[in-house]
Amino acid sequence: MAPLTPTGPTGALSVPISADPSMWDRISTWVSEHKAVVYTIAGVTVVATTAGVVYYVRSSSSSQEPKDSQPKLSKKERRKRKQAEKDAEAQQASSSAKEAQAPAPAAKAAAVESADDLPEIDEATVQTLTEQQRKEYAQKLKEAGNKAYGAKDFEKAIGLYSKAILCKPDPVYYSNRAACYNALSQWDKVVDDTTAAISLDPEYIKALNRRANAYDHLGKYSEALLDFTASCIIDGFRNEQSAQAVERLLKKFAESKAKEILESKPSKLPSSTFVGNYLQSFRTKPRPVGLEDSVELSEESGKGQLQKGLKALESKTGPGYEESAEAFDRALELGVLGEHEAYAYNLRGTFRCLKGKHEEALADLSKSIELDPAMTQSYIKRASMNLELGNPELAEEDFAAALDKNAEDPDIYYHRAQLHFIKGEFAEAQKDYQKSIDLDRDFIFSHIQLGVTQYKMGSIASSMATFRRCIKNFEKTPDVYNYYGELLLDQGKYHEAIEKFDTAIELERETKPTCMNVLPLINKALALFQWKQDFSEAEKLCEKALIIDPECDIAVATMAQLLLQQGKVTEALKYFERAAELARTEGELVNALSYAEATRTQIQVQEKYPKLASKLQGMGGGQSMMR
Numbered sequence: 229m230a231p232l233t234p235t236g237p238t239g240a241l242s243v244p245i246s247a248d249p250s251m252w253d254r255i256s257t258w259v260s261e262h263k264a265v266v267y268t269i270a271g272v273t274v275v276a277t278t279a280g281v282v283y284y285v286r287s288s289s290s291s292q293e294p295k296d297s298q299p300k301l302s303k304k305e306r307r308k309r310k311q312a313e314k315d316a317e318a319q320q321a322s323s324s325a326k327e328a329q330a331p332a333p334a335a336k337a338a339a340v341e342s343a344d345d346l347p348e349i350d351e352a353t354v355q356t357l358t359e360q361q362r363k364e365y366a367q368k369l370k371e372a373g374n375k376a377y378g379a380k381d382f383e384k385a386i387g388l389y390s391k392a393i394l395c396k397p398d399p400v401y402y403s404n405r406a407a408c409y410n411a412l413s414q415w416d417k418v419v420d421d422t423t424a425a426i427s428l429d430p431e432y433i434k435a436l437n438r439r440a441n442a443y444d445h446l447g448k449y450s451e452a453l454l455d456f457t458a459s460c461i462i463d464g465f466r467n468e469q470s471a472q473a474v475e476r477l478l479k480k481f482a483e484s485k486a487k488e489i490l491e492s493k494p495s496k497l498p499s500s501t502f503v504g505n506y507l508q509s510f511r512t513k514p515r516p517v518g519l520e521d522s523v524e525l526s527e528e529s530g531k532g533q534l535q536k537g538l539k540a541l542e543s544k545t546g547p548g549y550e551e552s553a554e555a556f557d558r559a560l561e562l563g564v565l566g567e568h569e570a571y572a573y574n575l576r577g578t579f580r581c582l583k584g585k586h587e588e589a590l591a592d593l594s595k596s597i598e599l600d601p602a603m604t605q606s607y608i609k610r611a612s613m614n615l616e617l618g619n620p621e622l623a624e625e626d627f628a629a630a631l632d633k634n635a636e637d638p639d640i641y642y643h644r645a646q647l648h649f650i651k652g653e654f655a656e657a658q659k660d661y662q663k664s665i666d667l668d669r670d671f672i673f674s675h676i677q678l679g680v681t682q683y684k685m686g687s688i689a690s691s692m693a694t695f696r697r698c699i700k701n702f703e704k705t706p707d708v709y710n711y712y713g714e715l716l717l718d719q720g721k722y723h724e725a726i727e728k729f730d731t732a733i734e735l736e737r738e739t740k741p742t743c744m745n746v747l748p749l750i751n752k753a754l755a756l757f758q759w760k761q762d763f764s765e766a767e768k769l770c771e772k773a774l775i776i777d778p779e780c781d782i783a784v785a786t787m788a789q790l791l792l793q794q795g796k797v798t799e800a801l802k803y804f805e806r807a808a809e810l811a812r813t814e815g816e817l818v819n820a821l822s823y824a825e826a827t828r829t830q831i832q833v834q835e836k837y838p839k840l841a842s843k844l845q846g847m848g849g850g851q852s853m854m855r
């Protein structure tokens with residue numbers, strides 16, 4: 229399933245345009261490039277920008293790979309990768325279990341050669357031993373315990389380690405006894421013994437990992453994450469197994485929490501930037517006959533509400549979109565829509581989809597098709613929803629049905645190109661974009677996405693030429709400069725990229741003063757950070773974006789990472805939590821919760837282990853457990 233960003237439509241309701249994975253990926257990449265401690269959550273959601281839309285695509289690739297080395301995968305390749313990930317996860321789990329269970333290796337042999345040479349050890353007799361005898365006996369008991377453990381005689385091993393602890397309360401002995409309890413799945417006792425070991429040696433990595441494993445089995449994910457994170461910091465992030473455990477726990481915690489939140493979270497429209505960019509991914513058409521402003525209709529009628537909703541859409545503002553959604557609901561409640569009934573279902577389905585109410589949206593779009601099989605836009609939107617919900621075969625069927633109804637509709641080719649793009653079928657995507665252009669040369673986004681597809685295919689010169697033509701033919705369209713700037717930024721041409729973002733910002737102000745798209749502001753903020761690490765100006769740009777569109781979660785997430793990079797972890801956490809509040813789909817919510825929990829854990833580690841705080845800062849300032 230490919231969830232969306234706040235500036236993108238539901239699922240595949242519009243086509244990916246950026247050749248690089250765009251915002252979230254760039255945010256994450258510059259975290260790692262600037263010495264941040266970074267770990268990837270398996271299957272973390274990254275963002276791809278679209279012609280007028282930005283949307284999430286699921287990726288298991290590390291953001292540290294070059295962007296052009298992350299092609300879209302075929303079904304077969306995805307199946308292979310998924311199986312490889314499962315095998316790796318199983319191997320990692322097995323390795324973690326072995327790590328959690330194995331006792332510490334025996335040290336040099338103690339002076340006493342046989343367990344039979346030892347007197348009966350209990351709290352009374354141990355008091356009669358000298359300090360040297362206690363030390364020697366403890367070492368011998370530990371060695372005997374290790375042999376019993378190796379023979380899987382865990383109860384005997386527990387007894388021997390317990391006597392060793394009586395002789396000498398050593399963190400290793402506690403940790404080894406914990407390994408026995410681990411083998412017996414007595415997780416509470418594992419926690420008790422590892423806690424004792426850690427109290428004696430706060431930076432005992434093996435004990436931290438053992439306790440984390442026990443917490444994981446007890447379902448205490450936050451506690452497990454805290455221990456694994458501390459272990460990673462102590463070890464300088466060199467232990468890949470601990471790093472993988474962090475990733476796994478972040479994902480597990482976020483997915484569990486996301487399900488809880490979604491069960492009670494009220495549906496709402498995403499940001500105005502999101503909605504506006506989605507709506508403009510379809511060619512503008514005049515209102516149906518009978519719904520024009522010149523026709524007087526009562527707002528107490530279904531047609532009157534439909535007219536009201538269409539008029540409110542033209543404001544291109546958050547309140548306007550909310551009014552439209554309510555009006556379309558009301559129109560169908562009042563009924564008597566006549567020839568406009570299919571259109572009303574199409575519009576209500578669109579806004580339900582934007583709110584993340586997928587089942588209801590699919591039902592509305594299917595009803596629209598039933599009432600008017602010639603309304604190709606309903607097929608397109610249903611296809612895009614099916615693509616988002618992980619049903620590409622159904623999406624293909626809808627696109628084929630739409631073409632059967634009207635093979636000359638350019639919107640069909642434009643949106644079908646997304647299906648090809650996501651599947652990595654760039655040559656097919658290029659053909660569909662070109663067909664869309666051939667049928668209607670005035671729709672700018674077909675040109676933009678053609679250029680991005682060429683870029684993705686490695687035809688950089690052709691892509692740049694396409695964008696130069698776009699600037700010549702659509703010189704007053706801000707989106708051209710914004711997405712051209714993204715490709716320049718991807719090539720490291722910072723000065724040129726910022727010039728394009730500045731032009732896009734100015735044109736947005738001139739052409740859309742009341743409904744400005746904030747993406748150029750955010751892109752410029754990222755460019756300034758990547759180029760000059762200019763935190764101050766980058767923050768100001770994000771703040772401007774949030775003043776214009778307070779619901780824009782890309783601006784929120786960017787601000788969070790900027791603060792994180794400056795070591796302002798507590799402030800960053802507030803923005804990550806805000807991003808979770810704004811999340812519209814389960815994928816978005818898991819992504820935001822993962823970042824929030826990683827940041828919250830970092831704060832807890834610094835509070836619980838003050839010495840590690842300075843060590844963490846020495847690794848490169850504000851850190852993130854994400855990449």
